Amino acid sequence: MKTDFWKRFRKDFPITERWTYLDHAAAGPIAKPVHEEVQRAYWDTVHYGDVHWRAWLEKRESIREKFARFIHADASEIAFIHSTSEGMNLIADLISREGSVLTNTLEFPASTVPWLHRKAKIRFLEPVEGVLPVGDIKKNLGHSKILVTSFVQYQNGFRQDLEALGKIKGKRYLVVNGTQGFGVLPINVRKWNADFFCAASYKWFLAGHGGGILFAKKEWLDKFKPAFAGWRSRVVEEDFNNRTVHLRKAASRTEYGCPTFPVIFALGASLDYFNRIGMEAIEKRVLDLTDYALSRLEDLGLEIVTPLERKYRSGIVVFKMDRAAEVARRFLKKRIFVSPRGPGIRIAPHFYNQFSDIDRLIKELKGLI
Numbered sequence: 001m002k003t004d005f006w007k008r009f010r011k012d013f014p015i016t017e018r019w020t021y022l023d024h025a026a027a028g029p030i031a032k033p034v035h036e037e038v039q040r041a042y043w044d045t046v047h048y049g050d051v052h053w054r055a056w057l058e059k060r061e062s063i064r065e066k067f068a069r070f071i072h073a074d075a076s077e078i079a080f081i082h083s084t085s086e087g088m089n090l091i092a093d094l095i096s097r098e099g100s101v102l103t104n105t106l107e108f109p110a111s112t113v114p115w116l117h118r119k120a121k122i123r124f125l126e127p128v129e130g131v132l133p134v135g136d137i138k139k140n141l142g143h144s145k146i147l148v149t150s151f152v153q154y155q156n157g158f159r160q161d162l163e164a165l166g167k168i169k170g171k172r173y174l175v176v177n178g179t180q181g182f183g184v185l186p187i188n189v190r191k192w193n194a195d196f197f198c199a200a201s202y203k204w205f206l207a208g209h210g211g212g213i214l215f216a217k218k219e220w221l222d223k224f225k226p227a228f229a230g231w232r233s234r235v236v237e238e239d240f241n242n243r244t245v246h247l248r249k250a251a252s253r254t255e256y257g258c259p260t261f262p263v264i265f266a267l268g269a270s271l272d273y274f275n276r277i278g279m280e281a282i283e284k285r286v287l288d289l290t291d292y293a294l295s296r297l298e299d300l301g302l303e304i305v306t307p308l309e310r311k312y313r314s315g316i317v318v319f320k321m322d323r324a325a326e327v328a329r330r331f332l333k334k335r336i337f338v339s340p341r342g343p344g345i346r347i348a349p350h351f352y353n354q355f356s357d358i359d360r361l362i363k364e365l366k367g368l369i
């Protein structure tokens, strides 16, 4: 694919006119078509109130089906959520009493707090040189019943080999926090043999705050009951009978009240945008950009924190830097957006970034060291 191919997307990201925006692992901008979609949703409410309610519900379902295809699930296994933390709490509510949890010390707290809050027995594995090899996890499975892991780790960019983990998990539940891979790497919950997955809208997915998706494998819908239920959790969504429950056998029963349509439509518009490009192409582009960043950072003599083996790589690169918070603040003044994370600075470019964005960062770093 020619470099020029990627330039065409710049126009959809006006932020590029003023900023060298290099940390989508913190939060991403919203693409213009996604913004337009959200504006249309509110415009509709301004001018039509609730008149289009039915059409909105139909649109929500068509977006749900698209997400099912996107992660290789069934539409009945997808629920819309508002954050990773909400998704992880919904999952923990279902299975935290099933047995002990095995996770690791690299996790973002959204992966662990919901289990700790429920006083689940939890064991944290230590990574070896930033990596949690599936072989090591296998040796440490012990009596655990629940494996909780991020697809990609926020603090060093380590990408877990979920397909291999899914093969050795046995009868344990595999719970995946997908937020740092959602919108940048292909996702296939079937291939991973995942039982649960959740991810947020506002980072790599470029759809703004307040949205996300939850996947719950069909067979667990029979076994477990959600802690919360509401009038819209039932088989007939618009049943006004106030004396029956009859929960729907679908993950969407966790959407117990009226939907957040503009947020769901933003998710749908972003998904359409990604589907037009293709996730394999986006993954390759981001790995090309991060390969380039790694080689230029190494030229500068900076120590890389991110595991370098190809199969462990993602959209995130972390390099060591003293006084990282101060450096990030200085860069902010120059309109370069990066984050202090772990022992240094994190960069996380998306497909619309250019190699010249990396060059600008390197030039500023050169001035510093």
Ligand SMILES: Cc1ncc(COP(=O)(O)O)c(C=O)c1O
Pocket: 025, 026, 083, 084, 085, 086, 108, 110, 111, 150, 152, 153, 154, 177, 179, 180, 200
């Ligand atoms: C792996 C991971 N999960 C979750 C979150 C954020 O959680 P939430 O969507 O609940 O705000 C982050 C934020 O950096 C993250 O890196």
